[in-house]
Amino acid sequence: MLSTKTIENIVLNTQVSLKPDYLIHPTVSGNKYRKLKYNLQKVLSENYKGILTFGGAFSNHIAATAAAGQAVGIPTVGIIRGEELASKTNLNTTLNYAKSCGMHLEFVSRSDYKQKSDSSYLKTLSENFKNYYTLPEGGTNILAVKGCQEILTNKDQDFDMICCAVGTGGTMAGLINSSLPTQKIIGFPALKGGFLNEDICKFATQSNWELWESYHFGGYAKVDSNLITFMNHFKATYKIPLDPVYTAKMMYGIFDAIRLGKIPKEAKVLAIHTGGLQGINGMNLRLKQKHLETII
Numbered sequence: 001m002l003s004t005k006t007i008e009n010i011v012l013n014t015q016v017s018l019k020p021d022y023l024i025h026p027t028v029s030g031n032k033y034r035k036l037k038y039n040l041q042k043v044l045s046e047n048y049k050g051i052l053t054f055g056g057a058f059s060n061h062i063a064a065t066a067a068a069g070q071a072v073g074i075p076t077v078g079i080i081r082g083e084e085l086a087s088k089t090n091l092n093t094t095l096n097y098a099k100s101c102g103m104h105l106e107f108v109s110r111s112d113y114k115q116k117s118d119s120s121y122l123k124t125l126s127e128n129f130k131n132y133y134t135l136p137e138g139g140t141n142i143l144a145v146k147g148c149q150e151i152l153t154n155k156d157q158d159f160d161m162i163c164c165a166v167g168t169g170g171t172m173a174g175l176i177n178s179s180l181p182t183q184k185i186i187g188f189p190a191l192k193g194g195f196l197n198e199d200i201c202k203f204a205t206q207s208n209w210e211l212w213e214s215y216h217f218g219g220y221a222k223v224d225s226n227l228i229t230f231m232n233h234f235k236a237t238y239k240i241p242l243d244p245v246y247t248a249k250m251m252y253g254i255f256d257a258i259r260l261g262k263i264p265k266e267a268k269v270l271a272i273h274t275g276g277l278q279g280i281n282g283m284n285l286r287l288k289q290k291h292l293e294t295i296i
């Protein structure tokens with residue numbers, strides 16, 4: 001199995017501590033490590049031939065699955081949204097990285113990609129990739145939630161509020177399940193859309209949670225100059241890098257909520273740094289093309 005590093009909480013100011021889960025493993029970052037852990041154990045113990053999964057061109061889950069597969073010696077296949085990418089000689093940093101870890105990339109049209117959870121499409125894939133273990137987009141399933149239940153430990157029981165960025169909601173469900181009923185779990189969705197509640201409701205065993213939905217900055221992987229300036233200032237002040245897709249939006253939301261009094265002055269807040277730093281290079285290329293401020 002993959003070996004991890006022990007991590008401690010870092011206090012940012014009197015109210016906010018940050019759990020640097022992004023440092024848990026050198027190549028399998030943050031919550032993606034947590035989500036893969038028990039899935040990898042299953043793949044190894046049940047002798048699957050490899051792992052097949054889905055993602056967009058900048059997906060942290062694709063990068064993490066490729067790295068984890070390489071680390072434990074299992075082949076990985078990534079079904080990637082966007083057939084136009086197949087003919088590109090220069091793949092982006094995320095896909096290049098996945099490829100360098102040995103992941104086999106299959107580029108599919110957006111309409112094919114939409115079928116990623118349909119049983120007939122999955123059946124065709126399983127005929128092409130026999131005895132491969134399938135992980136859904138973002139890697140969320142019951143074993144992923146089990147892994148995310150290990151993010152919080154007994155040492156974290158004094159916190160009143162626990163904050164995380166939300167994509168599919170698997171990570172948040174894990175935090176909810178391992179929290180005390182008196183703690184509140186606050187999720188900051190990184191994308192627009194109300195479908196998020198579904199995945200959280202499906203896996204969460206408690207109701208001590210809320211989504212604060214006004215910090216998505218226009219949608220998934222969308223950023224503006226306020227967010228980039230905030231991230232750069234945060235890094236300069238605390239020497240901690242944030243990623244532009246998830247953790248920066250959460251941290252911006254936390255700081256804003258403190259300013260607005262939505263987080264009470266006396267509250268003890270723990271923010272989970274779920275990783276995703278591999279996405280910075282790709283985002284910086286996009287920002288450079290638009291002649292905008294880049295991430296330091």
Ligand SMILES: *Cc1c(COP(=O)(O)O)cnc(C)c1O
Nearest residue numbers: 167168169170171246274275276
């Ligand atoms: C994938 C990801 C998330 C979202 O996790 P979900 O379990 O899908 O909600 C949050 N932060 C980072 C850095 C991620 O890579």
